[in-house]
Each structure stands twice: as C-alpha cells, then as structure tokens.
Amino acid sequence: MERPHAPEESGQGEVRLRFQRLGDIIVVKDRFFPKENREELARSLAERFGAKSVVLDMGIEGEFRKPRIRLLYGSSTETFHRENGVVYHLDLSKVMFSKGNVHERRRLISLVREGEVVVDMFAGIGYFSLQIAKHTRASRVVSCEKNPDAFAFLVENIMINGLETRVQPMMGDCREACPWRVGDRVIMGYLDAVKFLEHAVAALRGPGHLHVHGTGKTPRELLDEVEVRLGQLGCTYEVLGVRRVKSYAPRVYHYVVDLRVDPRSAASP
C-alpha cells in the first residue's frame, strides 16, 4: 500500500485513505474504503494523484484468481505497470497483481544462478518469469499458465519487454503443459501449490530447488503439509527455509518454503 493509513481524520478535517497504485490506476480495498460517497471520494483521489481510474478491490476468487472489482471512477481497467525495470500490461478486471509479492520477486532474482532453467508453474501475466528473465543469467524460463486471459497478457508482456528468446510460454494446466525433467528451479506461486508437488518434482532434471507457496497460521503449518507430501512421493529433500511473504487474513500468512529436492528417488506422476 502506498498510503498506509486507515480511513481517519488527519486533524485538518481531511480524510486520509489507504490505496495502491498500479500504473495509472488507483486501487482501493473494499474493507479499508469508506462506505459512504465512494464515487465522490474516488473522483477526488484520481484528481489529486493524477490517476485515470479508481478501482474497488473486493478480493480474488477461483482457480484463476480472478479479481472481483468495481470501477468507482474513470472508464478503463487496463494499465501498464512498471516494477523493477519490467513493464506489465494488465486488465485489473481480468487478472490480479499482488504488489505485496514484490520482495519475493526480488528475492528470487538473487537466488537464480547462471545457466539455470527455471520453471514457473503458475506464471500468470509473468509476475516472476519476466523479472527472472530480465535480471538473471538463467538460460531460460518456462512459464505455464492456464487462464487464457492471463496467458494472452503473458505473451504480450514477454514481447513488450523484449524477452522472446528467454521466456517460453506454455498455455494450459501445469499438470499437463509443464515439461518433465527440464528444470533446475521450480516456482510454485499458487496458494494451493502443495497439491501440485509431484508435478514440480517431475519438472526437475536433477537435484534442484522448489519454492512452494501456501498459507498457514505459522510457518510450521505449511512446512508440515509440504513434508508429508514429499514423504508420500518418496523424495529425498532438504528444507532450506520458510519465509513469510505477506499477511493473508487475520492471523493467517502467505509463506514460501524453499527446498532442495532430489527427484531421482520420487515416484512419477
């Protein structure tokens, strides 16, 4: 959030609001935005901060993490958002963009080593894939995405950023679209990632790294789920760490588990 203020009086009779900015659009969260005079407030926010639209964010839903939004001001939900030297074209009525994952995107860049093949199983519009392709010496990034709307933006964003030779987009469910035995590192940026672990292991070409996202009240909660599943698959693995990505709900957090896994001992999916 760019303005970390709950709706409140600033002391000068002015209401301060929490909001995020994606490109030239302001995004306000339903639970933090005053319930009264929303359109009027949205108009003054847009005018004050030079945004073309103001969008009310009511959460994301379903397998495709589709946003539930309402346009409070302006006429367009499409924008070009820039983060860490990468341009993302997106339509906020069709695909999500979590600014809260920015540190995780930067952290991953620091982990990727020269020559690695990185598999991004839940690529969306290229959140992780484009940053890695742009800022690391990975030999290539294989990016799977099932939602046709997100996939279309992924393909366009690869071109906008001039990364056609570095990112290979694969349309479809990662359980089928993801190639086997190609990767050195697999990113599982989806909160139900544990259910897909066998496919991530199958995507490794030798001992390699997995980054498994999920939620829990404590890091142990997610780690237990991951370890139970890897045990069922018969994998040899080492836990490298668990990191909190962001808050997800009251007392529930989004975590990522980093692992080194040897796929040779695992059962095939």
Ligand SMILES: C[S@@+](CC[C@H](N)C(=O)[O-])C[C@H]1O[C@@H](n2cnc3c(N)ncnc32)[C@H](O)[C@@H]1O
């Ligand atoms: C939550 S978004 C990606 C978030 C992103 N990692 C970030 O940092 O903000 C997850 C993406 O996975 C896609 N997805 C869901 N199930 C999938 C599957 N079985 N195969 C491939 N993509 C899938 C969704 O359409 C969505 O675009």
